Amino acid sequence: MNLPAQVQLIDVGPRDGLQNEKQPVAAEIKIGLVHRLQDAGLTEIEVTSFVSPKWVPQMGDNAEVMHGIARKSGVRYSVLTPNMKGFEAAIAAPRDEWPDEIVVFGAASEAFSQKNINCSIAESIERFAPVVAAALEKGIAVRGAMSCTVGCPYEGEIAPEKVGYLAGLMKGIGVQRVDVADTIGVGTPRKVQAAMEATLAHFGVDAISGHFHDTYGQALVNTLAALEMGVWNYQSSSAGLGGCPYAKGATGNVATEDVVYLLHGMGIATGIDLDKLIDAGVYISQALGREPNSRASKAIRTKRAG
Ligand code: HMG
Ligand code: MG
Numbered sequence: 001m002n003l004p005a006q007v008q009l010i011d012v013g014p015r016d017g018l019q020n021e022k023q024p025v026a027a028e029i030k031i032g033l034v035h036r037l038q039d040a041g042l043t044e045i046e047v048t049s050f051v052s053p054k055w056v057p058q059m060g061d062n063a064e065v066m067h068g069i070a071r072k073s074g075v076r077y078s079v080l081t082p083n084m085k086g087f088e089a090a091i092a093a094p095r096d097e098w099p100d101e102i103v104v105f106g107a108a109s110e111a112f113s114q115k116n117i118n119c120s121i122a123e124s125i126e127r128f129a130p131v132v133a134a135a136l137e138k139g140i141a142v143r144g145a146m147s148c149t150v151g152c153p154y155e156g157e158i159a160p161e162k163v164g165y166l167a168g169l170m171k172g173i174g175v176q177r178v179d180v181a182d183t184i185g186v187g188t189p190r191k192v193q194a195a196m197e198a199t200l201a202h203f204g205v206d207a208i209s210g211h212f213h214d215t216y217g218q219a220l221v222n223t224l225a226a227l228e229m230g231v232w233n234y235q236s237s238s239a240g241l242g243g244c245p246y247a248k249g250a251t252g253n254v255a256t257e258d259v260v261y262l263l264h265g266m267g268i269a270t271g272i273d274l275d276k277l278i279d280a281g282v283y284i285s286q287a288l289g290r291e292p293n294s295r296a297s298k299a300i301r302t303k304r305a306g
Helices: 013-020 027-039 062-068 084-090 110-117 121-137 160-172 189-200 219-228 256-265 274-288 295-304
Strands: 008-011 044-049 076-080 101-107 141-147 177-182 208-212 233-236
Touching (some): 013 027, 013 044, 027 062, 027 274, 044 062, 062 084, 101 110, 101 121, 101 160, 110 121, 160 189, 177 219, 189 219, 233 256, 256 274
Parallel strands (some): 008 044, 008 233, 076 101, 141 177, 177 208, 208 233
């Protein structure tokens, strides 16, 4: 197996993780999580989303969180922006508080697109196009998240052709890189590889990341399956936080701690200090009143306790 020597991780916990929390989490705690993640060596962090606070109240403090972060050089901070209103809100702050990258988010499933962003796939691309153009014009990078690339809570299994179709549309409007997301964590290795293959018809391997939720406990094997294809960018949440408010029953992203343990165990560099990462996961879990949802974290903390 010829695996990548290095992997770039994007911690999406402050956004994908916390967006699903019913209890309000203070902006100060979110900022504290971002600081701990960057101290642990994460160089990409998805901080928040500029979506409607009526739809996702937890992200209503987006500007406050972006304002409160003490930025570390070399770290890329990204935010979700579904439309021009969200993009304009993301750049309403002074230049040094702008995101380094914005994320437009579409779905390979029509039904999910409607539930999540209240429009069809075609309409979503029409809404994203001016956002992408405006971001690029301002020197902000653009990523495209593609939800439900193997399965959808409403439509069931998703054919790779639908993934290829969406990837082509994203490419056509100028999106620079894309996330192949298993939103509800139903994927298994061959299905994930088929979704990746369909995406590779439009984006180079360096411009594709894997975003796996762990609902069925398949996220790590799916990561390995994508690694085998040369994919070396992955998204995960510290402490395995999260889920998606519009994907009922879907649990959190794969825990960053578990992915880092897997990668380091295979001799793949991440630049992340696993011990510090575990402490970041404990910090946010304590704020939420629960244990980190990470097996590696649990095992290492048990060992630490002697
Ligand atoms: P809409 O209702 O169709 O939008 O929502 P609209 O343009 O008709 O506007 C309706 C109201 O929303 C108006 O306010 C707008 O001003 C306001 P009103 O006049 O009623 O007071 N509005 C906004 N407010 C703040 N920020 C905005 C914004 N846009 C409109 N950007 C919209 C469309 C997309 C806004 C809505 O459906 C929404 O916010 N959805 C939330 C979607 C979301 O955050 N989902 C979770 C993230 S995606 C995810 O988790 C998947 C991912 O992790 C990958 C994976 O795992 O698959 C990325
Ligand atoms: Mg997600």
